[in-house]
Amino acid sequence: MSRSAPARSAPTASARRNAAPPSATHAEKIRDHLAREIASGHLVPGERLDENEIATRFAVSRTPVREAFRLLAANEMVELRGRMGATVRKMSAQTVIEMFEVMAEMEGLCARLASRRVTPQLRARVEEIHARLVAASGGQDVDGFYDINQEFHEAIYEAAGNLYLAEQTRRLRNRTAAYRRRVTFQPNRFANTLTEHEQVMAAIFAHDEEKAHATMRDHVNLLSDDMRDFIASFQ
Amino acid sequence: MSRSAPARSAPTASARRNAAPPSATHAEKIRDHLAREIASGHLVPGERLDENEIATRFAVSRTPVREAFRLLAANEMVELRGRMGATVRKMSAQTVIEMFEVMAEMEGLCARLASRRVTPQLRARVEEIHARLVAASGGQDVDGFYDINQEFHEAIYEAAGNLYLAEQTRRLRNRTAAYRRRVTFQPNRFANTLTEHEQVMAAIFAHDEEKAHATMRDHVNLLSDDMRDFIASFQ
DNA sequence: ATGATGGAAAATGTATGCAATATCGGTATC
């Protein structure tokens, strides 16, 4: 990443005109990496992000690191205070609970809109993902289960047919990922998750919007109850 | 803002310990200034923000300008695309409709939670605001009506007892303010607004969460229907 | 006339060094 780095073959102008995505900037890569560390809990809430340490770690100057911090602020994952650096956003137990409450409603709303707007293609997609989730629940691959679970939710967001809602739901989900991840790794969550997903699916495919909303909200709220206990013990 | 600028008296360490805010960075000032230009319509959606032009305008280097752009991304006021600069965020008619849909639900959720959590003090507050709104509806002061109307909504947000939800609802409301304001200035909106607020209040005070949610959602959705027509005519 | 190519200019990304501010630890005072 230094100036003496070997020259790369630049994409041709014609490749650019075919709307090929530009190569990611260092700032973007650092942001993505730090976001993952925050979501995974490796970087903990309240922790200071040291420009110099991160610059050294990624073998870049401070400039893209500072830009990465500001990009992370755009995702509300870090807090910036003028002249006082960046810290991983710390949320009080109360705020986490509130965010969960909102998230349950937003996911419920996604399910509600999906029950009105789901297409045959998306229905097939949801069912296919669920089948994969059932298959994954028999294994020991927790991360794999978690990833497919997220695919399931993403498909519901898409079926809702409201991009803005999907975006905001994702955003909130990312912000709470570290907290939520600790709960979904409970022993009997897999079976419960499958049952609850099935209830949500049944309501959506029956075009029952109240039930779709309620079953999805309850599915996410179950998480919230667990989180309440977890957070209480954590404080 | 150049290095040869006259030296300023730095705040003393004791002033600092009394939690005096640090002086605003150039990046923060530029962000605030551009945010105002965007809100006022001086910078129009889709417009490119030229680093060099802005740097020249503010007599600073490009560095704080770039940082300001990334800070603006945090407010979703500009869009950043790697290696392709910043543009004022452009909202399609579809996005506006989607945002309204989400807003109706979020305000509905505020009302729902308020129906469970309203205190006698907040009840009195809502009633007092409504009385002022009734008084204002007889006059010609549209702005005054609008301000009190906003107070009414703010009181519901507060009664919901979820700060995060209040914050996000406000945020969305602010983002759509310019579009919404064009509709609320219709001739018979005042009387309808009062009637609808009364329905919301009745449901909240009766602790009927479904009805509170539905009446508030419908109140805001009425706006959405009007907006749909308005936007269709606008395109 | 249209599309492809190449080079120059413009714009964006980054590194480096200096300026400005915050933090920390030691010392003095009450």
Add this chain to the structure above:
DNA sequence: GATACCGATATTGCATACATTTTCCATCAT
């Protein structure tokens, strides 16, 4: 012991220069 002050150090903000990528325009081929 608590508070204030001061100087040294560390951290953050910013300017400048260079590197990289994108855009624009002229030219050529079909």
